[in-house]
Amino acid sequence: MTRTPVALDTAISRGTRALRMMPAEQIARLDPYMAQFIGYRKSGLSMNNIIGCPLDCAYCVRHFWGNFEQKIPQLIETTANAVQALVDHPGFAPHVTPIQLYNKATDPFLPAVKPELFAALHDLDRRGLTNLVLLITRFRVTDADMAELESLTHLRVTLLFTYSGIEDTRIEPIAKSSITLTSLQTAGRTPGRRTKVILYWRPIVPGWNDHPDTMNRVLDAGRDADGIVFTGYYHKPENAEFITSLGIPLPYGLDDVARRKAMPAEIDEKVVAAWKKSGISTPLYRKTSCGVAAAHGVADYNGHWGVNDLCDICPLAQQTLCRDAHRAPTTSELDAIFDTLGYSSPVAFDDGHVWTRGLSEQQRYPIQHQTGYQIWDTTLPHFHGNHGRSLVGFTPDEADQHHIAEVRRDLEHQTRFDDE
Structure with a gap:
């Protein structure tokens, strides 16, 4: 489908509308994956009872499930019911299972979504749960938001700010604003914060944001973060078609579509080399769980020490922590x-x-x-x-x-x- 991306100011205004419940007949037509508001992902058990995002990133995974045109966030279940379903999930273990909130189909810090986010966090926190909680955003996080997060007493929260350095506003309409960078600085410079902050450098795509100057700019933005996690791009026919319709050359061929993210070895090498050359003290990680776990001073909950060719860039203290905790289950x-x-x-x-x-x-x-x-x-x-x-x-x-x-x-x- 050929379509012009929504202007950023229009997108933001759409994201401020009060949430309403999606009509039952519309929910019934959703792709089954989108209708599943509690599901397991590699980085944690994920709660997504809100669908719809106006930020219009061209590579968005919502292309895969036919939901990209849903710009106005809507509830498909109440947040109270969703939280209960999350803790009742067979795979949920109190104090152990990492949790993700609103990472599949919206941005948790859109103005209309944020009240539901904080309601969910406080609900979980009142239960005395100490689980790791991952919040992925590229939107506005204020001092007041940080105060709200800092008021949590049990949950171990990490903010992952998606920032790619991509400047083409056809790919990322938000790129022309300073919203993400300002939010990253606001969060990272919060005095005495308990909330952890990660610069989520993604997607890294050849020809889009792998120029040395771009890489240096992204790395510089991570100076206030507890870690930088980098990853690639999901290349599938649905987003490839949309990207092509915008007149943007595809970074990979249609024969290269895959279930997993594309991160060629040469791009990995470029990222690591740029990080080493930058001299910044912020550690770099290849995997989300590695960065989150290290920020909280615990071993990686995904056990990546079992494939420790990934771990050569991790701080030595974190490598020791992961090595000592790594034990095969009986x-x-x-x-x-x-x-x-x-x-x-x-x-x-x-x-x-x-x-x-x-x-x-x-x-x-x-x-x-x-x-x-x-x-x-x-x-x-x-x-x-x-x-x-x-x-x-x-x-x-x-x-x-x-x-x-x-x-x-x-x-x-x-x-x-x-x-x-």
């Missing part, structure tokens, strides 16, 4: 978690991770978070040096592929044996 511990979640799968213990067979990402992540150990599936393999990324710009090692094939055969044999 078979009985896995059995107990599987029973609680109602899952069934053969397992194989490998170097730093456990293989399963036939478990989706939403099924594997609660196991991973409760064990602090990588849980992989043979149908969705990870490759050395390319963990959790698409294969664009990367060639899997032949020995790696051979090993995965062997694991697949072993788990298939276990399944046949168990069925007998």
Whole structure:
């Protein structure tokens, strides 16, 4: 669909309207994934009872589920009910499961969404929960908002400010404003803050924001943050079509579409080199959970030490913390978690991770978070040096592929044996 992006001032005014409940017939027509307001993601159990965002980022993941044209945020469930559903979810463990709020279909700091965000946070905090909470935004965070976050006494909150350095307003209409940078500074410079602040450098896309000057500008913006996390871009037909309609050359070919984010090795190398050259003291991380965990002084809850080629840029103290906490779960511990979640799968213990067979990402992540150990599936393999990324710009090692094939055969044999 060819369409002109909404002007930023219009987008902001749309985002201030009071929320209303989406009509039932409209909810019934939503993509099932969008209608699922509690779901598991790699960075945590995610609550998304509000749908609609006016910020018009061209690469937005809402293209994938046919919801990009929903600009005005609307409720699909009350926030009180959504919070209760979150803590009642089979995969939720008090004080353990990381939580994400409004990270799928809106921005939590849009004026109309913010009251619901704070209501959810206070509800969770009153329960005495100490879970990590991730809030991803590129919008306006004020001193008053920081005071509200600082009033929480139990939850461990992290603000992740999405800032890419992209200047093309066709790609990011908000790029022409200083909203995100001002918010990052406001949050980062809050005196004595308990709330952690991450510069979420994403998406990094060749030709869009990988010029050295752009990279230096982004890194400089991260001086007040507790960490910088960088990642790539989801390249799929739906957003590729929209980006093309805006007259923007695609960064990757249509044959390169993938389930995971594209982060070619050469871009990873450029980012790390620019960070080292900048001399800033803010640590750099490849994975969201690594940056969040390190900011709070705990081991990575996704157990990335099991693929520690990712960890070479992490502070040595954090590497030690993650290494010391990294322990493979026992078979009985896995059995107990599987029973609680109602899952069934053969397992194989490998170097730093456990293989399963036939478990989706939403099924594997609660196991991973409760064990602090990588849980992989043979149908969705990870490759050395390319963990959790698409294969664009990367060639899997032949020995790696051979090993995965062997694991697949072993788990298939276990399944046949168990069925007998």
